[in-house]
Amino acid sequence: MLEHLRHRYEPDGLATPAERLFDAAIFPDEGLDIFLGQFPKDTTRLTTSYLCLFTSQTASTVITHAQALANVTETTYTSYARQAMATATWGALSEYSTTLGRQTTYPQITFPTVGATGATINGFFIGDATPPTKVVAQANFTDVTAVPLLTNDVIKVTPTVALLH
Amino acid sequence: MSKQITVYRCENPACSLGTVGSPGLFTGGITADQITVLTGKPAEHLGASEHGDGVCPNCATPGKPEKE
Numbered sequence: 021m022l023e024h025l026r027h028r029y030e031p032d033g034l035a036t037p038a039e040r041l042f043d044a045a046i047f048p049d050e051g052l053d054i055f056l057g058q059f060p061k062d063t064t065r066l067t068t069s070y071l072c073l074f075t076s077q078t079a080s081t082v083i084t085h086a087q088a089l090a091n092v093t094e095t096t097y098t099s100y101a102r103q104a105m106a107t108a109t110w111g112a113l114s115e116y117s118t119t120l121g122r123q124t125t126y127p128q129i130t131f132p133t134v135g136a137t138g139a140t141i142n143g144f145f146i147g148d149a150t151p152p153t154k155v156v157a158q159a160n161f162t163d164v165t166a167v168p169l170l171t172n173d174v175i176k177v178t179p180t181v182a183l184l185h
Numbered sequence: 186m187s188k189q190i191t192v193y194r195c196e197n198p199a200c201s202l203g204t205v206g207s208p209g210l211f212t213g214g215i216t217a218d219q220i221t222v223l224t225g226k227p228a229e230h231l232g233a234s235e236h237g238d239g240v241c242p243n244c245a246t247p248g249k250p251e252k253e
Contacts, residue, residue, distance in 0.1 A: 130202050130209065
């Protein structure tokens with residue numbers, strides 16, 4: 021589960037996870053392969069991943085498990101660039117939503133200010149490299165609402181990765 | 186993204202691009218109008234090297250080209 025925390029929707033009184041508004045998120049097959057390569061297998065440690073924005077799918081849907089990078093359209097708004105995420109910078113591991121699992125959150129990431137041409141962003145994905153060869157994970161924003169980026173706009177994303185029990 | 190596009194790294198530690206305190210990445214560069222929005226400096230008073238390709242769109246500081 022990845023979340024765009026700026027749009028987190030957790031009003032008081034919604035006690036159970038089932039009552040929350042969840043965005044769609046997925047670790048596709050090729051993303052799970054990367055996870056399993058890190059543990060328990062012995063694939064070379066992935067020390068940097070890249071946060072990317074996509075315009076394909078919808079604001080509430082992501083690729084299916086068998087789909088891959090070729091099925092994702094990365095945005096090309098003016099001045100856009102993928103942002104590097106170092107493994108050492110991910111936050112302390114903590115409980116995810118009261119005993120559901122464990123999570124880590126990366127510090128807020130700011131993308132380049134939009135230049136002449138904007139785009140409508142449906143969510144974000146983590147790529148294994150730049151340019152990416154695989155999608156590690158893909159998610160919509162937590163409020164399942166597309167973000168129309170216009171000239172001079174800035175989008176900031178705070179990605180969380182959680183593994184559930 | 187095409188491989189022909191140059192990616193630049195902003196090394197201004199105060200810049201919000203990427204994560205604060207670590208270099209963020211961008212393509213293209215800030216326009217003269219965006220510098221006016223960002224700093225209030227009139228576009229007509231800007232030198233050619235103060236905007237355009239390679240100048241960070243978030244803080245208007247010249248960046249360094251990355252390999253991609």
